[in-house]
Amino acid sequence: MTTRTMRAVVLDGPGGTDRLHVVDRPVPEPAPGWVRIKVEAFGLNRSELHTRLGLAEGVTFPRVLGIEAVGTIDADPAGVLRAGTQVATMMGGMGRTFDGGYAEYTVVPAAQVIPFHSDLSWEVLASLPETLQTAHGSLTVGLDLRPGQSLLIRGGTSALGLTAATLARERGATVLSTTRDPDRVRMLADHGVHHPLVDDGRVTDLAREIFPAGVDAALELVGTPTLPDTLKATAVHGTVCFTGMLSNQWTVPDFYPIDYLPRGVRLTAYSGEAGDLPADVLQRRLDDIAAGRTSPGPLHVYPLDDIRRAHDDLEHGRRVGKLVVRT
Structure with missing residues (x-):
């Protein structure tokens, strides 16, 4: 044979x-x-x-x-x-x-x-599949994002960042999303991001110009180099979800929580498996794309x-x- x-x-x-x-x-x-x-x-x-x-x-x-x-x-x-x-x-x-x-x-x-x-x-x-699973899980399990809240996405032009922006907007959130490339700001706006931001390493100042008390939620996709700044951009009782590592840097050396974490800001993380993407969530996404309701x-x-x-x-x-x- x-x-x-x-x-x-x-x-x-x-x-x-x-x-x-x-x-x-x-x-x-x-x-x-x-x-x-x-x-x-x-x-x-x-x-x-x-x-x-x-x-x-x-x-x-x-x-x-x-x-x-x-x-x-x-x-x-x-x-x-x-x-x-x-x-x-x-x-x-x-x-x-x-x-x-x-x-x-x-x-x-x-x-x-x-x-x-x-x-x-x-x-x-x-x-x-994997992008949708991670974005869906980050916003629901990781952040418990609610309508009317503000969300900062650090690493917004990645596939995951773009999908998270779409899902967050559909949930009724106001979306701030970052890019290091000024030439990509228009693309973020065209994708439906309410506040595209050019990331110069100090996104906190930009975010707090829009939300002086800080954002309600933040999705960290770049990794540990930008995490401290993302935490500082987040409001008291707000939540930062560490999901991505575009920087390839995973760990925080000499982590001292009281010094590292701003007072009252919550830090969580998300990673998931196939079972964390409900079949109806995937099918609904496919149907919405086919019908032209989303991209x-x-x-x-x-x-x-x-x-x-x-x-x-x-x-x-x-x-x-x-x-x-x-x-």
């Missing part, structure tokens, strides 16, 4: 983009409790960049990267999901403890699969053979919005 093969992106060890290789591999077989997905497209995430740079723990090599993917069910040994069902999958160890979505086929635990139905392009579909945001699509260029663009912040690879 001839073994079926697929194309996959393999990272052979930490380093530059030259460590990423498009190779032929056998199509993987799903174990009991797992399913096989025919991957149509996948989004790129900072998590995969961290893995490539050697910043992630518990990863063995060689490894097929990718913490998310969209496609159709190719095989379900349990017979629960019909072949051809559209699905999204994410997290759960994908691309770290087992091979992930940078391939024409991937196998994942059935519990981390979210079925959906949509006529949107696979490129648009691939831009949503998926800027999208940049690469073929699988251009994975090195895509990773290089991700690493150096050359693109605004979500980077997607079509298999």
Whole structure:
């Protein structure tokens, strides 16, 4: 019997983009409790960049990267999901403890699969799952954002920042969002951000010109270098949710809470799994995009053979919005 093969992106060890290789591999077989997905497209995430740079723990090599993917069910040994069902999958160890979505086929635990139905392009579909899960969880679990509140997004031109701005605006919040590039201010305004801000390292002053008492909530996507300033921009009894690390700096050295945290400002964090994205939230988002009620945001699509260029663009912040690879 001839073994079926697929194309996959393999990272052979930490380093530059030259460590990423498009190779032929056998199509993987799903174990009991797992399913096989025919991957149509996948989004790129900072998590995969961290893995490539050697910043992630518990990863063995060689490894097929990718913490998310969209496609159709190719095989379900349990017979629960019909072949051809559209699905999204994410997290759960994908691309770290087992091979992930940078391939024409991937196998994942059935519990981390979210079925959906949509006529949107696979490129648009691939831009949503992990970004939507993280934005939704950050605003609900992390910040408990309420209508009428103000939200500061630090790192606003990232795919996550843009999605969070859309969701926050839909929840009735006033959105302030930052960019380090003055040329991107107009893009933030066009995306619906109420107060685009140019980040010169002291966003506190800009935010408090608009809300003198401070913002009600803040979403930190840059990381620990900007976190102290974000905390100072937040009102007493306000909350800062630490979700992203665009700076690749994760930890606070010599953390002394009484000196570090402004009086009365709350600091929390968010990270989530596939189970933290309700299927109805994903489906509603897809339906809203299809109906033109909302936008998926800027999208940049690469073929699988251009994975090195895509990773290089991700690493150096050359693109605004979500980077997607079509298999």
